[in-house]
Amino acid sequence: MTSRIILFFVAVIIICACQDKKIQSYTESSYKKTHQFMGKHAIRLDSLRIPNPFSEEPFGNYTTCYHNNDTAFLVLENCANKQFNVFNLSDFSSFSLNEENLKCGQSHSVCFQSPNHFYKLEANGDLLEFKEGNYTLIDNFTTNTQLKYLGLWAGGFLDYSNNIDLLSDSTLMIPLDVNPDLKHREFSKYDYGYPITGVYNLKTKKISYEGLTYPKFLFENNYGILTKIEQYCFKGNILYSFVPIPEIWKYNHDSKTVDRFLVKSIFDTIATPALSFKRSPKTKDLLFQHFKTSPYYSHLIYNPYCRLFYRFYALPLPEKSADGLYTTYKDRRYSVMVLDEEFNLLSEALLPKDCFFIYFAVPASDGFHINYGPFIETKQHGIKTLRIQLLDVQ
Amino acid sequence: MESKRSAFSCLMFSSAIMLIICYPGAAQGTFDRYQSFVFDVDSSIDIGNYDKTYIVHFNFCTAPKYCGRNLITYIEKNKGKQILILCDDPKNKYLQKLKNNSYHLLQVDFLQMDRHGLFSVYNIEITKKRKVKKLI
Numbered sequence: 001m002t003s004r005i006i007l008f009f010v011a012v013i014i015i016c017a018c019q020d021k022k023i024q025s026y027t028e029s030s031y032k033k034t035h036q037f038m039g040k041h042a043i044r045l046d047s048l049r050i051p052n053p054f055s056e057e058p059f060g061n062y063t064t065c066y067h068n069n070d071t072a073f074l075v076l077e078n079c080a081n082k083q084f085n086v087f088n089l090s091d092f093s094s095f096s097l098n099e100e101n102l103k104c105g106q107s108h109s110v111c112f113q114s115p116n117h118f119y120k121l122e123a124n125g126d127l128l129e130f131k132e133g134n135y136t137l138i139d140n141f142t143t144n145t146q147l148k149y150l151g152l153w154a155g156g157f158l159d160y161s162n163n164i165d166l167l168s169d170s171t172l173m174i175p176l177d178v179n180p181d182l183k184h185r186e187f188s189k190y191d192y193g194y195p196i197t198g199v200y201n202l203k204t205k206k207i208s209y210e211g212l213t214y215p216k217f218l219f220e221n222n223y224g225i226l227t228k229i230e231q232y233c234f235k236g237n238i239l240y241s242f243v244p245i246p247e248i249w250k251y252n253h254d255s256k257t258v259d260r261f262l263v264k265s266i267f268d269t270i271a272t273p274a275l276s277f278k279r280s281p282k283t284k285d286l287l288f289q290h291f292k293t294s295p296y297y298s299h300l301i302y303n304p305y306c307r308l309f310y311r312f313y314a315l316p317l318p319e320k321s322a323d324g325l326y327t328t329y330k331d332r333r334y335s336v337m338v339l340d341e342e343f344n345l346l347s348e349a350l351l352p353k354d355c356f357f358i359y360f361a362v363p364a365s366d367g368f369h370i371n372y373g374p375f376i377e378t379k380q381h382g383i384k385t386l387r388i389q390l391l392d393v394q
Numbered sequence: 395m396e397s398k399r400s401a402f403s404c405l406m407f408s409s410a411i412m413l414i415i416c417y418p419g420a421a422q423g424t425f426d427r428y429q430s431f432v433f434d435v436d437s438s439i440d441i442g443n444y445d446k447t448y449i450v451h452f453n454f455c456t457a458p459k460y461c462g463r464n465l466i467t468y469i470e471k472n473k474g475k476q477i478l479i480l481c482d483d484p485k486n487k488y489l490q491k492l493k494n495n496s497y498h499l500l501q502v503d504f505l506q507m508d509r510h511g512l513f514s515v516y517n518i519e520i521t522k523k524r525k526v527k528k529l530i
Contacts, residue, residue: 284515325509
């Protein structure tokens with residue numbers, strides 16, 4: 001009997017040891033308090049219309065934006081002419097960059113340093129540098145042996161939430177995910193604890209793992225399409241903004257610690273529900289319905305010119321509208337939260353009805369710019385944007 | 395113990411009967427809603443007159459496997475049938491490849507379909523026998 005008990009404990013210890021193989025090189029600190037300073041500030045919204053002088057309509061779904069010298073720029077793909085059309089959102093001027101390698105409709109992540117210098121990560125894992133009119137292939141992350149060993153990849157589906165960004169002058173932050181195509185891998189998609197942030201040294205061409213590993217709570221609570229973590233560089237540190245919950249986690253590069261902040265919208269009264277069913281090819285309609293109606297947070301953007309953060313909250317959408325018909329994605333309402341550097345909520349405002357989806361969000365010295373409605377018929381009507389400014393209330 | 399077992403059997407039996415009775419009714423209701431929606435778009439079209447009706451959402455479903463090659467091959471398996479295709483883009487390149495049957499194309503606004511509770515991420519097949527099937 002005693003030997004059985006000992007054997008049982010040995011088995012438990014072995015199982016626990018196996019589970020602790022995760023890469024975790026940071027410590028989590030307790031929650032940092034955040035406050036709401038509502039009433040001292042107001043949010044001003046201005047709708048702007050930027051003329052589109054280009055002969056072809058842009059392919060609006062695949063965009064990027066950047067800010068340089070106090071000015072915000074929007075970059076749209078021009079598939080017919082194989083160009084990037086670049087719009088200055090402040091003075092309404094525009095120019096184009098020839099992009100012979102443009103693969104229209106394919107996801108990519110672009111990190112602009114200046115109008116003529118950027119890094120680009122393609123879905124096939126190619127990391128390219130564009131400088132003085134020429135592309136140089138820096139690396140390919142699909143064949144990178146370091147990533148292959150762990151079964152991770154950089155590339156795949158790239159969107160605003162997993163963008164590459166410069167962490168320092170010589171290091172690039174690269175979001176990572178588990179590669180489902182690799183058979184022999186250290187980490188599985190059906191697991192947690194794998195690195196989600198890679199730091200790529202542009203000089204030595206070596207990748208290291210920083211910041212958070214895939215958190216256990218997201219593994220245990222399936223939020224369907226909303227199971228996402230946004231990653232951003234902020235003053236040499238990494239910010240993780242969780243889409244289904246109000247929390248923001250700040251990873252400190254020097255102390256290797258993570259501070260957790262609860263950054264809740266004033267409209268957040270219902271928690272995003274976790275899925276009560278298993279994801280399968282037969283439950284796609286239910287999955288989409290969950291995505292369509294559940295509230296969530298998106299885009300945490302820092303404005304260095306005003307030292308403010310902006311974050312969006314998608315309000316829950318009822319299944320049916322007042323007229324008895326079913327609601328659609330066009331009925332979704334968003335609010336914009338303006339936060340200080342400690343994530344205290346300074347003000348929040350509901351966005352107009354036309355802002356039913358946030359395609360881009362970019363800071364400038366004159367405020368913060370987002371799309372005002374979808375990019376359709378831009379040749380005739382130009383590109384409609386919304387400028388968001390925080391005002392002091394006297 | 396025996397009475398509990400028989401009560402459980404009765405419950406299972408009655409549930410099965412309920413399912414048999416109710417399920418075709420639900421499918422019938424879905425068919426009627428599709429029929430009514432199409433009638434509102436074009437009053438000259440009754441999906442009940444077609445051997446099969448397909449609903450294809452090209453803008454939403456971009457994968458060539460599900461909305462392109464495989465789907466066209468699947469539709470082409472019908473030989474000599476009257477087929478109605480409801481889609482958001484009747485000029486789609488894959489539709490140009492349809493040859494084996496008699497096809498009628500009707501452009502529909504999927505947002506309106508969504509408002510009527512008929513949106514699905516799947517392509518849909520509706521048969522003359524009023525069966526509504528999701529093409530997974």
